Each structure stands twice: as C-alpha cells, then as structure tokens.
Amino acid sequence: MSPLFFLINQQLLFILVISFLSLAAVxxxxxxxxxxxxxxxxxxxxxxxxxxxxxxxxxxxxxxxxxxxxxxxxxxxxxxxxxxxxxxxxxxxxxxxxxxxxxxxxxxxxxxxxxxxxxxxxxxxxxxxxxxxxxxxxxxxxxxxxxxxxxxxxxxxxxxxxxxxxxxxxxxxxxxxxxxxxxxxxxxxxxxxxxxxxxxxxxxxxxxxxxxxxxxxxxxxxxxxxxxxxxxxxxxxxxxxxxxxxxxxxxxxxxxxxxxxxxxxxxxxxxxxxxxxxLPKLPHEGPRPQSKVLEIILPIATAAFVIIVATIIILLVRKRLRYAEVREDWEVEFGPHRFLYKDLFRATKGFNNKNLLGVGGFGRVYRGVLPDSKLEVAVKRISHDSKQGIKEFVAEVVSIGRVQHRNFVQLYGYCRRKGELILVYEYMPNGSLDKYLYDREKPTLCWEQRSHIIKGVASGLLYLHEEWDKVILHRDIKPSNVLLDDEMNGRIGDFGLARLYDHGVDPQTTHVVGTIGYLAPEMAHTNKATPLTDVFSFGMFVLEVICGRKPIERTAQDNELMLVDWVLDFWQRFTHRCSG
Missing domain, CATH: 2.60.120.200 (Jelly Rolls)
Incomplete structure (x- = not known):
C-alpha cells in the first residue's frame, strides 16, 4: 500500500470524524x-x-x-x-x-x-x-x-x-x-x-x-x-x-x-x-408499614378485646360527646377550610390556660400545634352573636381568609361547636404591636422598626380597599390588632368586624362598631363604615405608634387627654416658636 493512499485515507477519516462531531453537537x-x-x-x-x-x-x-x-x-x-x-x-x-x-x-x-x-x-x-x-x-x-x-x-x-x-x-x-x-x-x-x-x-x-x-x-x-x-x-x-x-x-x-x-x-x-x-426511587414519606409481629399478636389479643369491648364503647361515646361539632349541609361549599374540633382540642392541649395568648372582646386566643402537619397556629374561640346569621358570618370570614398578602395574618379555616365559632390563624411569634408600645418588659422599638411596621400596615390596608376583587373594610385598625411575625413585619389581624362588598357599590348602612378613639367623627352621624373611616383609624394608629401614647388617656386629675389635642398643642407651640 502506497504512502499516498494511506495519507488520503487518514484525511478522509479525519473529515468523517469532524462531520460526525459537528452533527452530534447540533x-x-x-x-x-x-x-x-x-x-x-x-x-x-x-x-x-x-x-x-x-x-x-x-x-x-x-x-x-x-x-x-x-x-x-x-x-x-x-x-x-x-x-x-x-x-x-x-x-x-x-x-x-x-x-x-x-x-x-x-x-x-x-x-x-x-x-x-x-x-x-x-x-x-x-x-x-x-x-x-x-x-x-x-x-x-x-x-x-x-x-x-x-x-x-x-x-x-x-x-x-x-x-x-x-x-x-x-x-x-x-x-x-x-x-x-x-x-x-x-x-x-x-x-x-x-x-x-x-x-x-x-x-x-x-x-x-x-x-x-x-x-x-x-x-x-x-x-x-x-x-x-x-x-x-x-x-x-x-x-x-x-x-x-x-x-x-x-x-x-x-x-x-x-x-x-x-x-x-x-x-x-x-x-x-x-x-x-x-428513574430514581422516591424517598419514603409518612408512617412506616406495620410490623409482621402485629399479625401474630392481633389474633391472641382478640379474646381480651371481647372482654373490654363494653368499656371501649363507653369511651367512644364519651369521646364523641367531648368532640361534638355542629355541621349543616350549607357548609359543604366551604370545603377544606373546616377543621376538626378534636384536632384543635389536641393542638391546644385542651385549650389549656398555659397556651393562652390573649383575651379580647371577641374571645380567647390560644397557641397550638396541629397534630398532623406540626404547623403552629393561633386558635380563637368566639361566642357567636345571634343577631347575625352564622351562615353569613362564616361565608364572610372564609371569603376574607382567601385574601393572601404579606401584611395579613393568614386565616387557615374555622370550626363550629354548639354556640361557638373557632377561627384558626397563622401564628405570630412576636405577638401584638401594643405590647411593644406599652409593656416595659418588651424592648423599645426604634424609628426604623416603627416606620417599617406603619408601611406594612398601609400596604395591607391599600390592598383591602383597592387591589382585591372586593372592597374589604377592616373597621378596627389599632395596635392590638397588628401582629408581628418573626422578622418584626406588621401583619393586620382580627377580621372579626370586617365587611366586604363589590367595587363601585355604596356600602350598606350598619350599626357603629369599632374601638373608641379610633372611630371617625362622621360615623356618629352616618352610621356608615367606608374606606375613609378605615383611613381615619389608620391615622390614629400612626400617631399612636409614633408617640407611644393611646388615643384617649386618663390624667392624674382623672380627666381625659386626647392624643390628637396633645399633638396639636405641641405643633402649635412649635409653629409659634418658629414664627417668633
């Protein structure tokens, strides 16, 4: 074989390899x-x-x-x-x-x-x-x-x-x-x-x-x-x-x-x-399968089971009465938002006072850990007001619970038992803002933290009024209803007084609700809550967070000191000093 023929074959092989690699890359x-x-x-x-x-x-x-x-x-x-x-x-x-x-x-x-x-x-x-x-x-x-x-x-x-x-x-x-x-x-x-x-x-x-x-x-x-x-x-x-x-x-x-x-x-x-x-194997999740030993033990235990069956029936009846709930056909539409009472009972260790987070005008709030998901929650027990239909109340609470925003305390669901309504909220580890304003055992909030909390509440309020599918009136904006998460972000909570209606619709006249000191003056004449009345409450909230004083305080002479008057007095002194 001639060297020229061998050289030509090498060149052809090189060209074929290069062409193959080029096609493979494509x-x-x-x-x-x-x-x-x-x-x-x-x-x-x-x-x-x-x-x-x-x-x-x-x-x-x-x-x-x-x-x-x-x-x-x-x-x-x-x-x-x-x-x-x-x-x-x-x-x-x-x-x-x-x-x-x-x-x-x-x-x-x-x-x-x-x-x-x-x-x-x-x-x-x-x-x-x-x-x-x-x-x-x-x-x-x-x-x-x-x-x-x-x-x-x-x-x-x-x-x-x-x-x-x-x-x-x-x-x-x-x-x-x-x-x-x-x-x-x-x-x-x-x-x-x-x-x-x-x-x-x-x-x-x-x-x-x-x-x-x-x-x-x-x-x-x-x-x-x-x-x-x-x-x-x-x-x-x-x-x-x-x-x-x-x-x-x-x-x-x-x-x-x-x-x-x-x-x-x-x-x-x-x-x-x-x-x-x-394909790789999926990791095992959930409880392990039962041991084969149980298959041997269970037949032996049958005789003992027959002896104690009467006792078990009694215990089951007592347990059913203990965890009895109120259920009606119309609640099916709310689906997975409903929690079992026994899960909430276990989560709060029987609503033990050691788990009590606070007491308000609408009920007691307990810290709990859901037994299956291990999720930390705040469980609120409310005695139902018979003046408002329970169906309408649950419908509004669940509708508001579908609203998700970084500055809201998320509502997970509800439960009903006898004359009681139980709401399940996201747990806020740092509690309510009012404790940081008035509890001397809590650290004092710096100006940056106060500003961040105010901005967060303002963002949440804007979403309620203008950015969601419906207009939601909170009707009770105040520091005790603003909760702080683990990063000290302000979260609006306690939607128990909230009402919602369609954009562009005039809200219906209703009785005055809320907290004295945060109510807009015009509500005394109109009895009508609007986004502007929420804004007034927010203004009082801002003054309270900045000044660290409540809207209405008792003086040493047992007189009422209004926060707005106190701020205006300081403002007038300041402007008078500047003009002088």
Whole structure:
C-alpha cells in the first residue's frame, strides 16, 4: 500500500470524524433526555437540589419557599422566514407529596422563559413565577404548564387539583382537573396530583398551527391519544429569540415536597423516550408499614378485646360527646377550610390556660400545634352573636381568609361547636404591636422598626380597599390588632368586624362598631363604615405608634387627654416658636 493512499485515507477519516462531531453537537443543542439527574449540569436556585440517587427535589417541605431548576444553556426560539416560531415537545415524570392530599401546599410548573433568574418572584400561590404586582404583564415573557394543588380565587383556579396552561401570568388560558382519557372507552379517569405517585406529562407545541397540547398519565402507561387539554396560542408573540426551559415550584403554609424524576426535551423534533427503569426511587414519606409481629399478636389479643369491648364503647361515646361539632349541609361549599374540633382540642392541649395568648372582646386566643402537619397556629374561640346569621358570618370570614398578602395574618379555616365559632390563624411569634408600645418588659422599638411596621400596615390596608376583587373594610385598625411575625413585619389581624362588598357599590348602612378613639367623627352621624373611616383609624394608629401614647388617656386629675389635642398643642407651640 502506497504512502499516498494511506495519507488520503487518514484525511478522509479525519473529515468523517469532524462531520460526525459537528452533527452530534447540533443534536445536543436541540434535544436532551435525562432518566434521572446524577451528574447532570442544571442551574439550580432556592431550595432545589439533586439527591445522591439522581432525584431532582424542587422543594424540601419548608414553608413559604421556592425552588427552580433550568437547563443551563438557552435554546434558539428564532422565527422562521414565514414568521412562525419553532415547535417543541416535552416529557417529564414528577411526584408531589403532601401529608393530606386535600390540604396541600402549592404546585409545580414546567416553564419556557426568556430568563432563568426568578429572584423577584414570590413563593406560595405565586409558584415562584410572579410576584404580587406583575401577574399577566407582557414583559414577563414566559409560557408555563402548572400542576396546581391549591385553589386560589385571585387566579380563577377551577379546583385544588388541576393542570393549566399559563402565559405571562397565573390566570390560565385553559385548565382542566387532573386526569386522562381512556383510549378504549373514552372515559375520563381522575388523578390526584398530590398522591405521591409518579406521573408523566407530555407538553407539545406546534409552531405552524400554534396548538398547545398537554397530556397527563400514570407512570408505565402509554401516552393517551386524547390530550387532557389544548389551547391555541401563538408563542412567537410571547417568547424571545433565546429561551430557557426548566421547572419552578413553591410551598405555602402546609407541608409539601415536589420532585422531578426524569425529563426529555426536543426543539423541532419529538421528545426522546425516558427510560422509566432507570428513574430514581422516591424517598419514603409518612408512617412506616406495620410490623409482621402485629399479625401474630392481633389474633391472641382478640379474646381480651371481647372482654373490654363494653368499656371501649363507653369511651367512644364519651369521646364523641367531648368532640361534638355542629355541621349543616350549607357548609359543604366551604370545603377544606373546616377543621376538626378534636384536632384543635389536641393542638391546644385542651385549650389549656398555659397556651393562652390573649383575651379580647371577641374571645380567647390560644397557641397550638396541629397534630398532623406540626404547623403552629393561633386558635380563637368566639361566642357567636345571634343577631347575625352564622351562615353569613362564616361565608364572610372564609371569603376574607382567601385574601393572601404579606401584611395579613393568614386565616387557615374555622370550626363550629354548639354556640361557638373557632377561627384558626397563622401564628405570630412576636405577638401584638401594643405590647411593644406599652409593656416595659418588651424592648423599645426604634424609628426604623416603627416606620417599617406603619408601611406594612398601609400596604395591607391599600390592598383591602383597592387591589382585591372586593372592597374589604377592616373597621378596627389599632395596635392590638397588628401582629408581628418573626422578622418584626406588621401583619393586620382580627377580621372579626370586617365587611366586604363589590367595587363601585355604596356600602350598606350598619350599626357603629369599632374601638373608641379610633372611630371617625362622621360615623356618629352616618352610621356608615367606608374606606375613609378605615383611613381615619389608620391615622390614629400612626400617631399612636409614633408617640407611644393611646388615643384617649386618663390624667392624674382623672380627666381625659386626647392624643390628637396633645399633638396639636405641641405643633402649635412649635409653629409659634418658629414664627417668633
């Protein structure tokens, strides 16, 4: 063989190798598949991390946190000469764990976005994608498929177990309860997203027809022929030339964990199959299975059980009477907001005085820890006022409880027992603001802390009056109703006197309620609460926080000293001194 022939063959081999590597690189830029994430280069933030077995854990159960995981390099979403955006296909396997499937944290989303930095987004119902003021903004530039385990009225969710197609915000373009269509019968089969069973999702976008299809199915099942839901939306008007693909998840007040087991993506090509045999195992959650020893002991214990059955029946009857509740058919509409009395009884150790946080005009408040979720709560016992219908009262309290804002004390739910209504609130470790103003054992608040608390209450009041779906009048803004969380943020609480009505509607005349010293003067003539009367109470609240004095005080001569007069007197002295 001649040296020239050998040299030519070497050059041809070199060219073939270079061509193959070039083609392989193009493929990597448009397609990938991960059957587990061991050794995979992902961009992670928040609480997201990859477990040693290759399981991607987006959230770890910690309350009110978020996690993101993105493919590290962007994909080109440049439009073709005819103006259409490229097609893409996604397949992934996920699982969500909650202690109770119907009382769960928030969900998981697959996202295609112009950025992979969502540090300005908020957790809880915002799913780590938006914050409380940019929902629906066209500058968000993202497309997402949400697997939502919580019902949020502000985003018009259909239930607490749904799949939705989102564009630039969390009000879905289209949504459906979780499930799939049987190929043979065509029947719809429900699936529970928070069942802690691995499920697979297919997301497909056709750039020519602008059709979006989303399909859901259990693991180890072929993709159903009929999608769970579809939507027509031109994503070329939403997404930029370069996009990132990944996942976002968040937690709220209730325990939840979100996992991704495998992921496949293709741009202008199908998503490659995921090898389900290689997927990482989900960690064990919940109580361990019972020991086999119990199967042997139980038959032996049967004889003893027969002897004491009468005693057990008596104990059960006593227990039922002890935890008896009042339930009516109309309460079904309030769903998971209802707590069991026995859970609240155990949480507060039988409403023990050692757990008593405070006593007010509307009842006693106890600190408690829910037995299942271990969530710290404040439990308020109220004797029902028969002048107002209990149905209307519960409806308003639960409606207000759906309002979520960083400067509100969150209402988790309620319970009814005989002539008593019990409300369950988020626990505030630093108690009420009035203790920091008047209790000498508490540290004195600095000006920066006072200003921060006032701004927080103002933000919450603005949301109540103007930014929610309805106008909410609090009617009792004062320091004892402003609670402080572990970071000394001011949270508006005690919505027991609150009323709500539609925007643009004149509120109905009602009897005067509130606290003397914080009531607007015009209420003596009109008997009508309005946003302006709340603003007056807020003004008195601001003076009280700044001056550290109550609106009305008794002097040494047993006279009443008005805070407003006291401030005006100082102001007049100051202006007189300046003018002199």
């Amino acid at each position: 493929g990597d830029e448009h397609q990938f598949v991960y059957s587990g994430f061991t050794g995979v280069n992902l961009t992670l933030d928040g609480v997201a991390f990859v477990r040693p077995n290759g399981l991607l854990e987006l959230t770890n159960g910690t309350a009110r946190l978020k996690g993101h995981a993105f493919h590290p390099t962007p994909f080109s979403f440049s439009k073709t000469p005819n103006g259409t955006a490229p097609s893409f296909a996604v397949r992934f396997v996920f699982a969500i764990y909650c202690i109770q499937t119907d009382i769960c944290g928030h969900g998981t989303t697959f996202i295609v976005a112009a950025r992979n930095n969502f540090s300005d987004a908020m957790p809880t119902q915002y799913l780590g994608l938006i914050n409380d003021h940019n929902n629906g903004n066209t500058t968000n530039h993202f497309f997402a498929v949400e697997l939502d385990t919580n019902l949020n009225d502000e985003f018009k969710d259909i239930d607490n177990n749904h799949v939705g197609v989102d564009v630039n915000g969390l009000i879905s373009v289209n949504s459906s309860s979780a499930g799939y269509y049987n190929d043979k019968s065509g029947n719809f089969n429900n699936l529970t997203l928070a069942s802690y069973k691995a499920m697979q999702v297919w997301v497909e976008y056709d750039g020519d027809s602008t059709q979006i299809n989303v399909t859901l199915a259990p693991l180890n099942m072929a993709k159903p022929l009929k999608p769970l839901l579809s939507a027509a939306y031109n994503l070329s008007e939403v997404l930029t030339d370069n996009v990132y693909v990944g996942f976002s998840a968040s937690t709220g007040s209730f325990f939840s964990r979100q996992y991704v087991l495998g992921w496949s993506f293709g741009m202008n090509m199908p998503a490659l199959p995921i090898d389900t045999a290689k």
